[in-house]
Amino acid sequence: MLKIGFCINSLEMGGAERLLVDIINALYETKDYEIHLLTKIKSNSYFYNLIKNKVKYSFLLEKKAKGFFAKTRESILKKINFKKFSNEVDIIIDFLDGDFFSYIRKVKDKEKIIWLHLSYETLKVRKHVDEKLSAYNKIIVIADDMEKELFKARKDLKNIYKIDNFVDYQEIDRKLNEAFKLDFDLKQKYFLTVCRLAEEQKDVKTLIEAYALYKGEEKLVIAGDGPDRKMLEDLCIKKDLKDKVIFLGMVDNPFHLMKNAQAFILSSKVEGFGLVLVEALYCGTKVISSNCPTGPSQILLNGEAGELFEISNVKELLNKLEIIADKEYKKDKIEETLTRYTRENFKKNFRKVIEC
Structure with a gap:
């Protein structure tokens, strides 16, 4: 069974978070994948509770630490927890526009996928995605125009794939x-x-x-x-x-x-x-x-x-x-x-x- 790991900042309310919940539910139905989920801070949100029995869940930090040396401790702990997560999966999916790039770029022995949810030009400004794309084995876009835009702007990329979002009727x-x-x-x-x-x-x-x-x-x-x-x-x-x-x-x-x-x-x-x-x-x-x-x-x-x-x-x-x-x-x-x-x-x- 293929082990797929999704990375997303949080599971608080939002369109991308809601979409990921729907995706996890759809993939769980197939029984073809073991689904892992990683967030930056431990979640007990409404969205998390919808899928908690369908995923193997982990997080970089349980909560934000306080104190003079907190940043150093947090940095070390995040790296350790990401390493544990990456060791448990076959494929890592950076689900929201490359938010886990700083961790994923260091992974050498896994397939790495970035999932883009906004236009390339928008993400160049908001998230400097232009610098990140070459670190991933596959790039997923969600709309015809996004695919055309990315092919035109980055002719060097041959690993662009389109997957339509879906609605749970x-x-x-x-x-x-x-x-x-x-x-x-x-x-x-x-x-x-x-x-x-x-x-x-x-x-x-x-x-x-x-x-x-x-x-x-x-x-x-x-x-x-x-x-x-x-x-x-x-x-x-x-x-x-x-x-x-x-x-x-x-x-x-x-x-x-x-x-x-x-x-x-x-x-x-x-x-x-x-x-x-x-x-x-x-x-x-x-x-x-x-x-x-x-x-x-x-x-x-x-x-x-x-x-x-x-x-x-x-x-x-x-x-x-x-x-x-x-x-x-x-x-x-x-x-x-x-x-x-x-x-x-x-x-x-x-x-x-x-x-x-």
């Missing part, structure tokens, strides 16, 4: 069958966005500014939390939208909200992929998305399965809000998207890359 069905527990009237008309409220990436400000110009009766529902929530709430007060924009905070099960929304909106400046768009389409909801890198144009088939607008373009987003009620999309186009991002396709594509 059965899990959505299960959650739609659960009772709706929020104090919210699903019969009212509303637009919905679900995201972490962090403006560097998500750009909910553009959505609020477009909505402030919108004359329709729909309310705007924002599900999610994050460091910029207060700034966005203050913006709504400034725009006299306090009674029209509803901040729900973190929502464990957003699928009832998705299913009943007039439209789902993604206003991001950049996305790892934007699987939330696939989830909304599966719920039967119309979708409006910024045409950001990477994923939305691929998911929405360049506008055939939903609306695309220029990043941070308030007027263009306003226009999409105004026309979405009258838009119709061909069922076969929606089905084309939903069929591509299945659990079974992921398992098949993963096996091809791992075993080649």
Whole structure:
């Protein structure tokens, strides 16, 4: 049985962390892999508890140490614990854009894979990924545009592979069958966005500014939390939208909200992929998305399965809000998207890359 080790900073709430949980669940089903998981600090999070019986779990540090010599002790302990982890697996997967590069580059006798979740140009700036790629035997990207971009920018790399992300449709069905527990009237008309409220990436400000110009009766529902929530709430007060924009905070099960929304909106400046768009389409909801890198144009088939607008373009987003009620999309186009991002396709594509 092949022993695969995934490395990720943490298992706290986040899109990549949630995706890794889904991947581990999918691979566990196959019974073909022994799955190991490494985080930088010991986790007992909600995500960890979803998979704790399916992985062999280890961590670099149990908790952050305090004291004058703490950094030296921590550095030694991290190296020891990473060595133990690497000795136990056949393949090491640096799951989130090369965050474990400083450890993995020193490993000589294992296959090493980096999994990229943002565009190459974005990661060059944010994580200096350009310097890291040659240390890995295989590079996994998650979107057609990412693959094209990387091939064009780094013609020296011959080890690039694409694996589509996937949506667990059965899990959505299960959650739609659960009772709706929020104090919210699903019969009212509303637009919905679900995201972490962090403006560097998500750009909910553009959505609020477009909505402030919108004359329709729909309310705007924002599900999610994050460091910029207060700034966005203050913006709504400034725009006299306090009674029209509803901040729900973190929502464990957003699928009832998705299913009943007039439209789902993604206003991001950049996305790892934007699987939330696939989830909304599966719920039967119309979708409006910024045409950001990477994923939305691929998911929405360049506008055939939903609306695309220029990043941070308030007027263009306003226009999409105004026309979405009258838009119709061909069922076969929606089905084309939903069929591509299945659990079974992921398992098949993963096996091809791992075993080649």
